[in-house]
Amino acid sequence: MITFKKFINNEFIVKILESFFGKVSFVLFTMLFSFVCTRLYGAEIFGQYTYAFSIVTLLMIFAKAGFDNSLIYYIPKYKDKYISLSFFVNIIISIILVFVANFFINEWFVKLMLPLIWLVSMEQLFFSIYRANDNIKGYYFINGFLSMLIRILLVILFYFIFERNFISIALAIYISFLFSNLIYFYQNKKRFKKVVYDKGFIKYSFSLVLAAVMGVAMDRIDIVMLGTMTDMRSVGIYQISVQVANVIFMILVIFDTVFGPQISKLYHNGKYKELKRLYVQSTRLLGLLSFIIIIILSVFSKHILLLFGKEFVDGQMALILRGIGQFINVAVGSVWLMLAMTGNPKWHIYANFIAFTLNIILNYLLIPKYGVNGAAFATMTSMILVNIIGYILVCRVFKVRVYGIV
Template sequence: MPDSSEDSYSSSLLALTQGATLFFIGRILKNGLTALFNLILTRGLGATLFGIYTYAWTLTSLAIVLGRLGTGKSLLRFIPDYSDDLAKRNNFFSLALFTAVTGSSVIGVVFYVAAPTISSQTLESPLLVQALRIFAFALPFYTLIRLTGEVFRSVEKIKYKIVLIDILSPLSKVVFTGIVLAVGYSLLGVVTTLLLVGVFTFFIGIIMIIHSTDLRPSFDLQQTHKNYDEFFGYSIPLTFKDIGSLLYTRIDILMVGIFLTNSSVGIYRISTLLAMFLSLPLSGFNQLFPPIASRLYSNGDLEELGSLYERVTRWTFTLSILPALVAIVYGQEILLIFGPKFTKGALVLSILTIGQLTNCLIGPSGFLLMMTDHQYLNLLNQWILGILNAILNYVLIQRYGIAGAALATASVLSIINLVRIGQVWYTERLMPYSWSFLKPIIAGFTTVCTLITFSFILEGYVLLILGSTGGGIVFLSTLYVLGIEQSDKEFFSKILNDYIINRSV
């Protein structure tokens, strides 16, 4: 690779790594606060009421995705493309705002009216009806909060997204929900509190956009109309893609609520949240990968894009193996933290963890397809696999309960990942794997042997703490013995040198 290309590659990887590091720090805080929030809810509400809350919030989350109508991904695609054209950026920003407000408001009205019908077909609880109707008012605010996060990603100012969505929002939930439960309120008090938190976070987000970006709503209707086809030609396919995505990411919880009990929903949801923590490294790199990938692809820098793709995939897989193995081997001890009833989800946690690990193994392949103008291919993936997930959940839940839901979802997640890898190779001739992947795999094997050994001599929280610590030491030691990649050494050495120089200046 020529010097100029090498410098360009290092610059892209450095920007991506800095964004991922910031995101990772923020997401550690967010996941810690989210875990504390769910711990407060499970202890304060119990498995049954927590199940009702989970079902209401899951439906609200689906409505938030639909209400955005793909506008967030469109901002990631077009804002970087027109970095030198503020007028056009403002028009795309305006289209996104108008679409999100209109879509979420309409869905909120439908949500409010349909709440009794939803309850009668699922959990059959008056509390679910009331919770859904309160969340209907919260829907536009949470939709715009998510869109605000995509605005910060599109202009590569990830720290503002972290402050707003990863720190301020979950911290507010923990503090105010804890107070509400402490003074004696129950489920409806919690839901009302979340509505108020959404309103508060939304207004803070608007202030942050005004303060940190030059994006402003545009009222130039003529210019906005010129961008209409380009914007919605990209966002509408992504809306249908998101609907298909919901079928394979949320249909399991919806069907658990239809066929099983309220407490089963709560147990399954906690296991799902814990398994999703494994996607932290991938989510971190994905914060800035889309705009960087879009820029590299637009400039024709496919070699640099391929190198970035391979490095990010290897890093995300390596960072995910240790927590995945801990969750699989010590699942029961982890779930005991939330209460004895939740330990019934240990098998569910193991199955979902395996599915999430395959997600990390394929890296940012889904975003790579979208940023290289293959959004229709992504749409087809989501719908085919979403329908398959619905069918598998219907069959397996009735046969195996919540373990069947986990098996169906993990299987579909693994399938879609294999499909994406093949499609990226077929369309762009990019492959994220090399022989260097053997090192984290070998380290993972030695770690799982260590974790199992500890389980023979310890139990409970002592096993979780000491076993995880011992496993972590073995994992890192094995990686060190096998040797760090020379390219990684050079890259991190460059980061360290730049940091020292900047500090000295």
């Protein structure tokens, strides 16, 4: 059997390793942050934070307006030409979203978090710049280490200042995002030049928005509906289950961080055979690794959840169900990235729309009776559907077979 290393050069391996250590650092610190929050503030207040940040994450997709993926696609060809335009439009959309959202949201803790829409979306744009310029290590040192360390230390410090209060978590989040974005800007300030309007760039970016919105919505709508239809304690328990299950997804994120720009470069240089070989070999490896992790998480799910407190064991089945969904997600590889980075983002929109609609229907039917388990089953089902569709499309468009079945 041809080994994976024969299809990638040493530089690519180095970037994968940088992405791996950076993402592992971020995930570990995120889990530590959740551990500290659940231990100090309990499931209900942590649930408020999760519910509010989920809404911010959904709205953030509109704020970044698809520019994150567009920059990865365009920077290899046009360098820094569209960076200033992306950030300018991002600021305008963020202000509008925060203003409008205040009229439709009643929960005070959600309103308090709304300005994060700009900070979170801006960070995603910076992430694209680092990825497109092969400086993943530089980004993750800020995002996965410095920012998260500050966030954890502040949430502990503010606990003793404000006691057991949601504001403590909110302040820690704001300060950490402000810190990271200031560092990103300082390191990339020379890339910001005159705003150059280009209809083609805007059109391509906006075409990615709907797919991105429905993709994130599919991942977050269960939390929003769970908070609306049950209580914040259930949201807190469910969020921990989701975070643990997302350890599987981390493998794909690590790979995609490097693979996205690589797809764009290979595609623009006409190296289609190399692109297809890289996808097939990497997907097989991703499938094997994700299978091993889902087995481990399923066997030790109760013991893992006990680390966060006894009440979080109620999310054991939800963890397993979400883990199965993520296993399929990773096992099919970077299907939607393959399509988006080669100028075919529209299929993702259609597939996500179908899966998103199914997710809402299933959540509506299952949450009242099964709670967190119903939400997990709904998202697992829609996640499997959208990724199977993506796998079939990639196999047919690029004429490849990963597992010998299409």
